[in-house]
Amino acid sequence: MTTLDYSDIGKVIPRVLREDETTPTVFTEPQPLVKLDRRQFLKLTGLIGGGLMLSFAPLRKVRAQDGTVFSPNVFVKIDAEGILLYAPNPEIGQGVKTSLPMMLAEELDVAWEDVRVVQAPIDRAYGGQFAGGSMSTPTSWEPLRTAGATARHMLVEAAAQKWQVSADTLSTQDSMVKHASSNREISYRELAVDAAKIAVPSRGSIKFKDPKQYRLLGKRITGVDNDAIVRGKPLFGIDQMLPNLKYAVYQKCPAIGGTVKSANLDEVKKMPGVRQAGVLEGTGNAMEVLPGVFIIADSTWAAFQAKRALKVEWDENNASKDSWSETVTQATKLVEQAGNRTVDTGDVDAAFSANERQAEGYYKYFFVSHAPLEPQNCTAMFKDGELELWAPTQTPTWGMGPAARAAGIDQSKVKLNQLRCGGGFGRRLYNDFMCEAAAIAKNYPGVPIKLQWTREDDISYDLFRGGGFHKLRGCVDEQGKVVGWHNRHATITGDQGIGSGQFPMGMVDNLRVEHTGIDWKHRCAAWRAPGSNVFGFVLMSFLHELAYAGGRDHRDVLLEMLGEERLMNRGGMHTGRAAACVKLATEKAGWTNRKEGRGLGVAFYYSHAGHIAEVAEVSVGDVEGTVTNRQGESVQKRSLKVHKVTVAADVGPIINLSGAENQVQGSVVDGLSTMVDLAITFENGRVQETNFDKYRMLRMAETPEVEVHFINTGEHSPTGLGEPAFPPLAPAVGNAIFDACGYRVRTLPISEEGFYLV
């Protein structure tokens, strides 16, 4: 066996979605539509010998070419049977399978009850079909409204011709065209055949609705898959069923980068239910297929049992030796040394010499894992040189090229069906699981296999949010105004540190940022609100420290820093929108009217085009002795109760109020869960916390009340909500803890400083 070199694995910088990136680079040919009537459909989705076909089952009796279907674009199909809207992007829990079709439906002017929504096939005609960077909403806003309005325009035109009246005299509502003066009306369904004959108008001739006329956008709409979810119907990637399906597992080296020396394959192959076992040397790309041993069996349980009995001798010469405890020690020295100076404005040294009122804080954050509740999985079939995949992925189009490479075929031979994801959080931006399934299927041709990662696989081979360390110094002048800021930080390689456009750039005259990279072998990548999810905590906690050093109210200092209304840093954050959020959140939370025994903390953060302020109301218990933390330190043990979090968010107009509110509430819960007790540590290259017994997320009893206020001035386009409500939570809670008891938390998770949630 040839040996691939994995010595540079830690140098691979995973592709991270940037906020300005909207176009995927990989496309595939349009998927043929499968024509099914309801009986056939039920048979295919049924219990015996069926498969989960939702990804390419359009409205029944849709016939694309015979003139009975009105389909002016790939998003809308109307025929005598009904109205079908295609949801283009992956659904990962962010609600786009409901909210994006709502944009279509609003401009199409259909009654929501008349609409059936299906997941679109993978087709470049849909534009960038991915879920990441909170981009689905902003990138869909123009095209989907255009698609809906275009279709409406053509339906009106068809009615005008039918009735021999001017289109200007017609109106639409609830899937009907109406002619008020003659009291006539006709349904879109009845118009489908005629509308199909109308030429598609140019974009310039299409008018959008005045938002005041919206009937659907901004309302509370229950998710389109909710009925299927509460019935337990096949829906997610893991639910994929196919005739003669076999079940696969894949064991990689626990210290990432290790290669297979030998394995007890003969023994494993003799186990009950095991069909095949073999070694994959990997593709040489750590984001695709790492070396390991695959097992194919008759059931998931048989495959899991075989994986447990598998004994592999690993060559760990080039494998990870990552050690978090050593890194923690090393970092204390790194932040004492000058790093790569990425920002240096004004005269920082002079500012610190001239102003005696200063604060200093050493912040650190551990690694965390995405841990979506559906462990990574992918179903694949390799047959006659072609590969078909059924995958829960955030980036279906990006995964097809790598999957093709893993199977050793051209990408044109790959067909991908996108399925609902049981959570994403950034993990499913990366398609290593899809590549593994492709490579395993190649080794077992003609039979569909479902690759199933265990929870331990899912956490151990995650692409983590990296840890980091910040030494912050700041100074304030006689009036308590922040005049100097120095952030020296060390973060894991692959992360470039705080960008030059981040807070408080442009708000503090004398600002210096220095960065040092720390080498790391385990893969790190985008995790919900990348960068912002940790920088928000560090920066917005330290700002509170400076407000306190200056003897001033935190909200006042925050508003002073935001200053006059302006757009910062080549677009992006608007200080006026930011200030409005800070004012509303603090007002609603009773900032100037605090309850006895409660602490209040505020934080604002701008990320993913969302302006969001949060205020946490907490109480902290008395010290209950000491407890030993993960770093072996003895720290004082205290309880923390987060009673309420008040959120003010300006993300432009709200598409689905129910979904939007749910995203904010969920982000607050995720933010609290992550800041309190989530940490991944590494020793000898191995992840130490690999399941939920040691990676303990927040439960219902600890969930605070979350009050959400949306600001919409009517001047802006909508932006996504999967991420921006996450970053302000941790600093708001940290600041509230200080307000409650005078103790400053500077470590994520705060259980490292003795806090536990009640």
Added chain:
Amino acid sequence: MKVSVNNTTHDLTGIDPSTPLLWVLRDHLNLVGTKFGCGISQCGACTVLIDDTAVKSCIYPISAVGDKDVTTIEGLASDEEELTPLQQAWVDVDVAQCGYCQAGQIMATEALLRENPNPTDTDIDTALAGNLCRCGTYLRVREAVKVAAKQRS
């Protein structure tokens, strides 16, 4: 070996008796509404009822079911039936984000409401303490439980 699931008796001849109920449901009976999350009884995505008790099917060997009745999410309302008030509450409150944990949350609630038709917040928190929601929909789960309790009473 036989097992009764959603009022249908299935012959499990040839299946390893140590196989957890979860995988029998998913791989052998094609009842995939019950989800795999952790495999060690920590997340509750695999929650089903055995008689009236909520159990984590990922660690419950099929051989231990015996002549008891298993109810899964698919057993609440069949495809052709209207949703039960419990399921309808989940739709009306729009609980789900990704939706992956919700079958487990619903089955844990079914067990709770069978035993305690009018649960307090604390009762709900305790009954659902074993059910993780990675998306953080707990506030809506709690609300839906209350709506369902009201509808059933």
